[in-house]
Amino acid sequence: MNSIQSQDSAIFDLLQKETTRQNDNLELIASENFASKAVMEANGSVLTNKYAEGYPGKRYYGGCEFADVIEDLARDRAKKLYGADWVNVQPHSGASANAAVYLALMKPGETLLGFDLAHGGHLTHGSPVNFSGIYFKPEFYGVDEHTGLLDYDKIRDKAKKVQPKLISIGASAYSRDYDYETFRAIADEVGALLWMDMAHTAGLIATGNLNDPLPHAHVATTTTHKTLRGPRGGMILVGKDGPNTLGVVAAKSGRTKNWSELFDSAVFPGTQGGPLMHVVAAKAVAYQEALKPDFKQYQTQVQANAKALANRFLELGYTIVSGGTDNHLILIDLRNKNVTGKVAEEALGLAAITVNKNMVPFDTESPFVTSGIRIGTPAMTTRGFKESEFIEIANLIDQVIQHPESESTHKTVADRVKEMCDQYPLY
Numbered sequence: 001m002n003s004i005q006s007q008d009s010a011i012f013d014l015l016q017k018e019t020t021r022q023n024d025n026l027e028l029i030a031s032e033n034f035a036s037k038a039v040m041e042a043n044g045s046v047l048t049n050k051y052a053e054g055y056p057g058k059r060y061y062g063g064c065e066f067a068d069v070i071e072d073l074a075r076d077r078a079k080k081l082y083g084a085d086w087v088n089v090q091p092h093s094g095a096s097a098n099a100a101v102y103l104a105l106m107k108p109g110e111t112l113l114g115f116d117l118a119h120g121g122h123l124t125h126g127s128p129v130n131f132s133g134i135y136f137k138p139e140f141y142g143v144d145e146h147t148g149l150l151d152y153d154k155i156r157d158k159a160k161k162v163q164p165k166l167i168s169i170g171a172s173a174y175s176r177d178y179d180y181e182t183f184r185a186i187a188d189e190v191g192a193l194l195w196m197d198m199a200h201t202a203g204l205i206a207t208g209n210l211n212d213p214l215p216h217a218h219v220a221t222t223t224t225h226k227t228l229r230g231p232r233g234g235m236i237l238v239g240k241d242g243p244n245t246l247g248v249v250a251a252k253s254g255r256t257k258n259w260s261e262l263f264d265s266a267v268f269p270g271t272q273g274g275p276l277m278h279v280v281a282a283k284a285v286a287y288q289e290a291l292k293p294d295f296k297q298y299q300t301q302v303q304a305n306a307k308a309l310a311n312r313f314l315e316l317g318y319t320i321v322s323g324g325t326d327n328h329l330i331l332i333d334l335r336n337k338n339v340t341g342k343v344a345e346e347a348l349g350l351a352a353i354t355v356n357k358n359m360v361p362f363d364t365e366s367p368f369v370t371s372g373i374r375i376g377t378p379a380m381t382t383r384g385f386k387e388s389e390f391i392e393i394a395n396l397i398d399q400v401i402q403h404p405e406s407e408s409t410h411k412t413v414a415d416r417v418k419e420m421c422d423q424y425p426l427y
Contacts, residue, residue, distance in 0.1 A: 030376025077287035091234030113164035120173035148322035170197030175325035203227030214239030230286025312394035341370030347404035
């Protein structure tokens with residue numbers, strides 16, 4: 001068979017350009033990371049040719065003897081990594097995993113209480129433009145306007161008022177850890193199920209750098225990229241401890257008492273067809289990498305870099321929502337700098353710095369403009385950046401935001417970015 005270079009020169013050229021972009025830019029999008037060569041090799045392997053609908057030992061296709069072993073390895077490694085009792089590694093994405101949770105635990109029209117997207121929550125936690133807000137009745141909690149922190153007393157009051165069937169935790173732009181014990185107490189008080197979507201923080205949770213939701217949540221979901229640094233995909237997990245007993249979930253969901261039937265069937269055939277076995281293999285590789293001691297060191301550095309970044313921005317007079325960070329990201333409110341998130345994102349892009357515009361709590365701009373930017377440390381930490389580099393990154397970003405239309409500033413900063421990136425080659 002022909003290589004991509006000879007078969008499709010247009011795509012080959014674009015892949016080369018994307019490789020250069022990743023090599024020569026500061027990648028600061030909080031939901032992105034750089035997978036290892038081993039993960040990418042598995043992701044681009046011959047398993048892309050294999051259909052394997054069903055589960056190990058119970059497939060609808062022949063020739064799955066090796067696919068079965070690979071999926072079992074992925075499941076066993078994930079259970080060891082999180083101390084979980086049960087996992088499903090087949091979801092194609094975090095959204096797919098979340099869809100399966102809804103199908104397993106809720107009926108159309110029932111009430112979900114989730115973290116408001118406008119305050120940093122997830123799209124699939126009840127946004128009116130998403131299936132979760134279309135098929136279910138969404139209610140929301142948010143952060144305190146003055147502190148930028150979750151107010152658990154207000155969350156309890158909201159839960160009592162709306163009586164949700166399911167309470168979701170998890171965010172895409174919240175820089176603090178969660179009090180899962182309090183969330184569980186709130187859920188028990190109103191007779192709700194508790195679900196943690198740890199898509200952004202899965203790597204930090206796996207290494208104990210952040211609080212563990214599994215002893216408290218009835219179910220958890222995650223993506224397998226972001227801080228976990230695997231391929232793009234999803235996963236569902238259930239913990240071993242008492243709060244996660246099958247009987248509790250079964251009684252409240254009105255469904256089966258068998259985890260496999262409850263969630264496995266919600267994934268397949270409930271919400272998707274055959275698993276992407278090449279991605280499952282890549283997940284298995286990533287879980288094995290995450291079980292090694294250096295992954296703990298990496299996550300600790302991710303946090304240290306985020307704190308250094310936040311502290312420098314505070315010294316430069318920027319407003320950090322919640323005043324700092326516990327995890328891998330910061331959310332900057334740019335309103336005191338008289339620059340919108342859209343302008344900042346575009347100007348920084350011209351300076352070879354990749355961030356994303358982001359709504360801030362109680363934003364006065366539209367979602368297409370926004371008043372903030374979200375910055376994450378996982379990707380550049382993977383490349384070897386430490387606190388000193390992230391302090392310089394803050395300084396470079398400040399130069400651009402002070403002069404967003406200055407072409408000379410864009411060039412000066414881009415040249416320095418290239419020097420920094422050359423010091424830490426991607427692969």
